Amino acid sequence: MLIWGAPTMLVKDVSPLLRLRDVKIAYGQIQAVKGIDLELHAGELVSLIGANGAGKTTTLNAIAGTLPLAGGALTYCDEDIAALPAHKRLRAGIALVPEGRGIFTRLTVEENLRMGAYSRSDDAEIEADMENVYRMLPRVKERLAQVAGTLSGGEQQMLAIGRALLSRPKLLLLDEPSMGLAPLVVEKIFEVVQTVLKQGMTVLLVEQNATLALEFSQRAYVMDGGKITLSGTGEELLRNPKVREAYLGEAV
């Protein structure tokens, strides 16, 4: 049963859902991303791993539209989206669960979820999707009337993901969903990611926990100093000695 997104394309040799070509992103004079190429095909889970300050979050923000490109091309569904503001990219199907979760702390849990469905007007379907979120995240349901700022970190992360799903995205961008959370909660979050993948969504995951990310991903890119230094399937990168040394904390 298809709940969230458009049907997954089974053929991989069609044009990618998202393509970055020589993308550069700058904060004033400082170039944080120095020309990267990245592709995502419909239905894939791709991760972007790398050290702090490598430019991963910057890249996600530029895809979601909260940072402008300083150069290069960004196409989504074969259309140039570089000039679209964030709210229009959301309407086109790109949802970002930002670093630090970005919960509206003064709104209630339910209001936060409804903000996720802001761009939609199919009220009956929204209610059905709300029920789906409750089923996936039962802890959220127990706290609907609570002000979201009072939730624990894990609950906030669940809420942030549930909220993003309510926009019915085609492409879900997850920025460090495991940050600062207990292993059990992280496990639960990755279960949810698996569920949405099964429903046909495409996911781009930024993670510091490289082992975890690589185990789950079909493909991955390694970023360092604003550039992509390596790419391959999750398994290849897990076996790659350079990756093991630099990001998986092993001395080789």
Place this chain on the structure above:
Amino acid sequence: MIQTLLQQIINGLVVGSVYAVVALGYTMVYGILGLINFAHGDIVMVGALTALSSILFLQEAIPGLPPVIYFLFGLLVAIPVCMAVGYTMERAAYRRLRNAPRLAPLITAIGVSFLLQTLAMIIWGRSYHSYPQLISTAPLQIFTGVFVTPVQLLTIGLSAALMLALVVLVTRTKLGRAMRATAENHRIAGLMGVDTNRIIALTFIIGSGLAAVAGVMIASNYGVAHYSMGFTPGIKAFTAAVLGGIGNLAGAMVGGVVLGLIEAIGAGYIETWTGGWLNSSYQDIFAFIILGIVLIFRPTGLLGERVADRA
């Protein structure tokens, strides 16, 4: 005397409800942009004078209609005109300063205030205009020695209705939810599909519509209108918003009514308290004494939790 006190409470509720309506405009803009829009008081003036011109126009064009029709016509012209002025102000002056250092939009707001007053002076001249008394100002005695006029009753009723409508809009509707989300975090609201520029523009438009009604009520109560009439109610409403906790809707309403009551009661008794040294024409000092006290001892206001950390 109990009559004096009751009378001053009624007068205080009238002024206070107008302060509250104007204070809502200040506090909504502050809540969403962190900007104190000092030109907001001048929207009150634009509302009063636009309504005046439209009333005079209609009285000339179609004489002999019931007074309330002229009054409603004035209101119905003034509201959209003020909304347009508020929108233009945000679009032309404040939007491009959204990421500027906080002092820039503040000084710009003062500049916009001068601009509006100067334009009004060009359009309506520098003289005081007597305002048509379309709603009766004949006092009705409700208790022995305590009076209320129909225009006062209308002021309280209309203000209460507007406040209720705004609260419902902000707390119960999708638009209100988006306004609160934008107030908390523009970037995240954008990620939810909210066109934050539109929400900010709507905030100015709604606040300006409220100010238009306040302007007509003020002019109808006092019977005069003037190009600089917005300054004092503007500053008082700003005080009310700070008193209640700037950025907080309930705070603006409570602050407005409390300030109106303090002012009216103070005006009623200042002569007795000072042994005739000061009289009721010094009533304005109360607002500023309160502003000083709040800023020193409770900068977050009566209901506010957020410190007014931006100019």
